[in-house]
Amino acid sequence: MSTTEWEQRLRRGGYRITPQRQLVLESVGRLGHGTPEEILAEVQRTATGVNLSTVYRNLEVLEEVGLVTHAHIGHGAPTYHSVDDHVHIHLVCDGCGLVQSIDAGLAEPFLDELRRETGFVTDVSHVALHGTCSACSVASS
Amino acid sequence: MSTTEWEQRLRRGGYRITPQRQLVLESVGRLGHGTPEEILAEVQRTATGVNLSTVYRNLEVLEEVGLVTHAHIGHGAPTYHSVDDHVHIHLVCDGCGLVQSIDAGLAEPFLDELRRETGFVTDVSHVALHGTCSACSVASS
């Protein structure tokens, strides 16, 4: 993404360029992924005065113009990340809490069939799949 | 499920049989599915004095002994249902909010492969898949 593409995306959406907006976007990129609280902490390394509600509002705006996305991994706060990260599915073990990432391509045949049968286009990275990891499966058998 | 199997399940888990417990279980069965608030409302049709926290505590107990399960459908409260209902996957359209149910069998090949490759046993009904329904796909193209 070029240095000013993010600015253009915001302007095209009718939004203004503000230091907070830029800091939130940069923090997400630097962290790789993070909850709103974690992103705030990263932002505050540069600008202490920034408020949590500003982070929330800006994550929403940045998501609307396609600069970030979020995924629900555990039961708590969602995780935000830059759009240019590669797409993966999260697997959460309900036994031990382990979170694994797998390539989203593994789900393609299933999602293609789903689309053929129902017309539903799935964003498989948006929510984690829950279940039992191999270690916990062994332990409980 | 026989008339007293639920009692035995609770006792085997070291739990007591209380009117509240019974009412919560029956309400879930009668509703088919519902949030804790909705279940409370159903319970209160019979017993006004029952408290929300009691519903939460009992849903947890009933889930532990395998009498109910819950699924996360929207962004709000989870939905509880009896274990004897047939397993289905929920599809939530992020465009219009439509919720569809599909048979969980459709995901079997994918989940089998996932299990073979990673050892992860997925409870596919636990969280809804998000995406775009056919109507919204057409509308945005």
Added chain:
DNA sequence: GTATATGCAAAGGGTTTGCACGGTT
């Protein structure tokens, strides 16, 4: 009789909102 379950009220995490002020355009 004793441990568990309940009701109530308070606190908790995560998120949104109303409002006045300040900054971008």
Added chain:
DNA sequence: AACCGTGCAAACCCTTTGCATATAC
């Protein structure tokens, strides 16, 4: 100058917890 964005505080939804009382065993 007009409007959008911000900080702050309060409110919000959903859920959990501490405590005294009541109840199943």
